[in-house]
Amino acid sequence: MKIEDCFYIGYITKTKGLKGEVQVYFEYDEPADLKLDSVFAEINGKLVPFFISSCKLQNNQTGNFYFDDIDSIEKAEALVRKKLYLPNSLKPERDEDEFLITDLKGFIVHDEKAGELGEIIEIHEYPQQFVAVVPYKNKEIMFPLNDDLIIEIDDESGILHVDLPEGLIDLYLNA
Template sequence: MKIEEAFYIGYITKTKGLKGEIQLFFEYDAPELLELDVIFADHNGKMVPFFVSSYKLHSNNTGNLYLEDVDHIDKAQALLKKKIYLPLSKMPDRSDEDFHYNDLKGFVVIDETHGKLGEIIEVNEYPQQFVATISHKKTEILFPLNDDMIIEIDEDERTLTVDLPDGLLDIYINP
């Protein structure tokens, strides 16, 4: 499987115990909807499958998993900080009204003051907010996604119109 055939759900944060149990931090917004029978770890650009023998989800966007053939802490250590994916075929169905900040990946950002800035290449969820990453003149720019800054989301044109705070772009462009 290639990375283009998968969607990102989170990453391995730590091991737990000596029998190979791992903790997965979910960046996917509804982990309870995911089918976790097999997960894929990004190992230097290759998608390595791991079969899940059991798992338990927690309310803080984490879950503890036991993987087949990962039966010792030493084997689990090798998975730390690995990004975890599921095949696109396992992406839960959502209604058309269900729009999430993660859906903005690939949208072009237009700032009211500075005009067209670039395409959103990544959307990350942090405990307090979502943060978009755009590529602008070979520089990565990060900005929070919140209702105060977003003016319009045009799903048909795949554009996001924002009003970024004064000085935010200067931090990246004129360091």
């Protein structure tokens, strides 16, 4: 299984107890919608499957998990801070009228000061934020997709209006 074939759901925050239980923090919005029979942990750049023997979801975007073959605190400690993924085939279906930040890929970016920058060719998902990549004057400009910078999303015409911080574009052009 490759990372490109999966979607990120969260990471293991800590161990609990002595019998291998771990706590998972979900960065996926609706963890209750996920089919959690097994997960893939990113270890040394590879995805390693872990089968879930039991899990209990909490109301605060966390869950407590026991994995098959992880039966001691020592084995569980090796998994702390590991990112967890599920195959794209298990990604829950969403409503047609639901709009996600990743749907902005392909939108044309218009900055308040610089005007039209170009098309969003990539959206990177990092913990805590999404970052858009736009080719502009033979360079790639990156900026976070957050409420502070986004002025308007024109879904009809595929235009994203932003107000980028002073000097951000120059940082990329003068690099």
